Amino acid sequence: MRWRDRRQSDNIEDRRGMSIPRSAKIGGLSGLGLVAVVLIGMFLGIDPTVLLEGVPEMQTPSVSVQRSGRPGANDELRDFVAVVLAETEDVWHEAFRKMGRTYQAPTLVLYSGAVESACGMAGSAVGPFYCPYDHKVYLDLSFFEDLQTRFGASGDFAQAYVIAHEVGHHVQTLLGISKKVNELQSRVSPSDRNKLSVMMELQADCFSGVWAHQADKSRQILEAGDIEEGLNAASAIGDDRIQRKTQGYVVPDAFTHGSSAQRVRWFKVGLEDGNPQICDTFNAARL
Ligand SMILES: [Zn+2]
Secondary structure, three states, X not given: OOOOOOOOOOOEEEOOOOOOOHHHOHHHOOHHHHHHHHHHHHHOOOOOOOOEOEHHHHHOXXXXXXXXXXXXXXXXXXXXXXXXXXXXXXXXXXXXXXXXXXXXXXXXXXXXXXXXXXXXXXXXXXXXXXXXXXXXXXXXXXXXHHHHHOOOOOOHHHHHHHHHHHHHHHHHHHOOHHHHHHHHHXXXXXXXXXXXXXXXXXXXXXXXXXXXXXXXXXXXXXXXXXXXXXXXXXXXXXXXXXXXXXXXXXXXXXXXXXXXXXXXXXXXXXXXXXXXXXXXXXXXXXX
């Protein structure tokens, strides 16, 4: 991706290396308490995009606050994240303007190990997530290492896709989609709840594709191989792929993010079209 010497977003809150106040420390909660916080969060529409090991990982959360190092570490990665965030701001400001709305940019919080959000405490094991209550995306940069080593999704554009997906959840929140879906989810069966969750996630993937389309059209961000990196990442974090890896079999009813094929498909739909209206996963003939 062409990202060097481009505008960096100011909406970055760097909490790396910061320790969490003792009163709020995860250690004060039992392991189960933390799981409950995380699960409640998930119902409320927080997005642990990529639960690295599904639920088992959350039962043994990493509470080390030191995981990805000192402030100042990973600064190239920080700059990269700030550029990608700036690119999402430019694209969504314009897209909202076309819809006759105003885009309020989210803040991206960098943290290491564990973080406190308006949606509760989270350890980096939950992966990047978006909290609709404070309009913030939370990211531990060590996730990108996991993305590469554990999921085989390498390349800067794989990382950009993940950030743009989280920003996609912010867009859903601003457009009122998340609220509607959460209300609906509280009234339906668990398997239907999961289906709605999949529609939300696939829409965020599609928005990520829309972002790449528009950013490339305006500012030529894409280099050879980038699209493949994005598609590979979308495929690597499909529910079926993760379930097969972590539990050895696939349970489609338990999907919350969509299969690899679905995630690739919707990322592509957004990427090829470039119009957010195309991302109506809720009324699509097929997911
Ligand atoms: Zn998501």
